[in-house]
Amino acid sequence: MAKKKVRYVCEECGYEALKWNGQCAGCGSWNTLVEKIYDKKEEKKKKQKKVKIKTGNKSQQIDQITTATTNRLKTGISELNRVLGGGIVPGSLILIGGAPGTGKSTLLLQLSHQIGSKYGKVLYVSAEESKHQVKLRADRLQVSNSDLYVFTATDYFTIEEEVKDLDPELVIVDSIQTIYDPDYDSVPGSVKQVRECTGKLMRLAKTEGIPVFLVGHVTKEGSIAGPKMLEHMVDVVLYFDNEQQQLYRILRSAKNRYGSTNEIGIFEMKQKGLIEVLNPSQHFITERPKGVPGSVIVPCLEGTRPILVEVQALTSTANYGSPTRMTSGVDHRRVSLILAVLEKHLGLYLQGEDININVAGGMQIEEPGIDLGIAVAIISSFRDLALPDDLLVLGEIGLAGEVRAVSRIENRIHEARKLGFNQFIIPEGNLSSLELDVDDLEIEIFGIEQVSDVLDLILGGE
Template sequence: MAKTKTVFFCQECGYESPKWMGKCPGCQQWNTMVEEKVHKTDHHKGSVPVSRTKNKPLQINQIERSSERRIQTRMAEFNRVLGGGVVPGSLILVGGDPGIGKSTILLQTSDQLAAAGATVLYVSGEESVKQTKMRAERLGIQSDNLYVLAETDIHEVESRLEDLNPDFLIIDSIQTIFNREIASAPGSVSQVRECTGLLMRIAKTKGIATFVIGHVTKDGAIAGPRMLEHMVDAVLYFEGERHHTYRILRAVKNRFGSTNEIGVFEMKEMGLTEVVNPSEIFLQERTEGAAGSAVVASLEGTRTVLVEIQALVTPTSFGNPRRMATGIDHNRISLLMAVLEKRVGLLLQNHDAYVNVAGGVRLDEPAIDLAVALSIASSFRDQPTPPTDVVIGEVGLTGEVRRVSRIEQRVIEAQKMGFTRAVIPQQNISGWTFPKGIEVVGVATVKEAMETVLGGTSREPTKTRHYQSHS
């Protein structure tokens, strides 16, 4: 007979403990441990069925590659994030803040797939079929191949899959689905883990591409156990501010494509529309002649995006100066300001600094360091940077400008957007051909970059090397 024991799970990260603790050792959060009952059964009678087929090991050269092609949607940005389209039999997790547009983009994707002839089952655990119909009418969705099911029992969903045999399955959301064999509430760690495991088995055995919507915690992570992100094939985060119209779909894990790939969308009255040229959107409201602004060519996955870095440096009225950052790591700002003070001689210790990435984008690659440093120096000296300059480079602790990857792709994108000069690391100069219409300037230190962009800042002669583009 099965035995029942009590285990405490953290609702933030899924940490398991035999006793209650006020602070979770896994995520360091307080009052997140919840008691759940776990049935101890024989390992032959677990919740996951044991396969009776005997598989033999095969040589990798003898295995035939699957001939199934990726399925394309009508949104090129969505296809880009997935690595070129939807892979049949894949399990994809989509997370984001409430009201950001997760259900909207998947409902639009369902309509596009159904219009192409595929059968799609949309399972809603948060809305009734009439509520889903109202949202579909607002988005202009009309398709005979799109089926809607309001159900929260995972076994009922599985039985409907046997009857309908769809090509795609949408679960909205995984926190509302429950397994009646698990003695815990929907949304708990046990329920999320078991239901996701069952959906993974269905997707792999039947070849049904499955999209799962997941809620996020207050820190922005997927709610539930951390193992949930390891089980799925791809994890997509839907980012953006609800009070702004632009949304960013970012792939943080993808077994079938590049990670950190982004797709930019705009939320309109009729739903989400893709933004083909995000660099133009992020730079269209830039004010020329304003101090504290610099443009960087950042690499997001396989795409180059030109983004404006804004900085505001003012004298502090407190004992400790404030360091605030939006879209950039706060610790990176403190490091770059220390380099500017030590290696360049800017007295920033009595000034507050506020750094922002325009457009609501979050950048986490080191190639933006030089643009951040120059924007801070520009605001501190109240001297604007040339509006046709783009700055690329990583900054080291000794004040050197280090090489970055894929510099040719970054400079070409800047040239397409009308920039006439690119300030790049000296080590990136050789080995490639400069595009027409843009001047390439190589710098070795932050001081040389400031002398080039903002004018001379020291008595030492500049060592900056200029390279004209080949005609």
């Protein structure tokens, strides 16, 4: 009788253990180990069938390698082009993830229509929906193109055969967690199936020179489901963010071998699909209340694009025990640091205040250049003093209360000037190296070295 061995494999990371445990030793997940039985004779047969293939591929000196100039495919969606680094690179494998309902399938269907209109055939592989369901969504989005082909299959080899027969300019697989390789007995979506199918799709994309988009499901933590190796295998990883259920959808790049990972694309969901937000600064500040304490405009930098956002602060006396600190859109720890600096260097008694910080519009800001804007918003709310409507604030705050310089200051000022802002509070380090003609722009710029200077400059030293 054939000998069989039992292993326990983690469905999250693929870690193998000799015995079952409640917690995976590889990734720390609970109740993810499942029993797998391996037949030793079958494993031996598979090893014997392996044949060494001569590919003719040899090492080459780097100075003798010629670089092929590949033209990127322009998607017809400028926000997507920005995030991808200028368009789709032929032969690339792109993974896009996001929570259910963010619009991943909508974006890719609109992309299929644009690529089909400009370059030729597009194969949309739907492994979750029928052709009729895809057609219903296409009718709602007004997507109608004779070069857009819809194919429903979950077997990888069926998909590969269709790709080679059709020879499209672009392939979209929705989603990778529902594709399976019949050579393996594990269920679709398991670590082994996701890893093997992604590897085969990667080889297919490279050998055929066809770009492939993969839709990935996300876990409750917000990361793409499957092994972490999945993100290492692909060329580009995109996340479609709508965690706070806001009006705008933000497309971020977590990995990009062909461009920057700091760029973002902003979309607005309408009845007829996703609409590009070409001027996000105007959208984020258009509903800003006038003459209200605690509201400050800050020009943050996302990649090469300056975006004006409204930072709101609300302070109120805590009536029930310990005061609360609530933040939305900014790092909670960064706000705690700023509050400590304000208490230490400005003498503001904030220990007994409930403090709430919000970035309007659902933006998530990570750069430290927003620090001074948060501090000014807190001071404005605490002193109940409204700031001028045409004032803009930016700068990084250090633990000693110093205001540090930020990057690309000229770009930020130009963006703000287009929207009517005339007064700017910036770090002194930026003011001394500013390459702008202030008189021609008809603006006022104030440089500060310490955060305490804000009281003297704006609030009259009260």
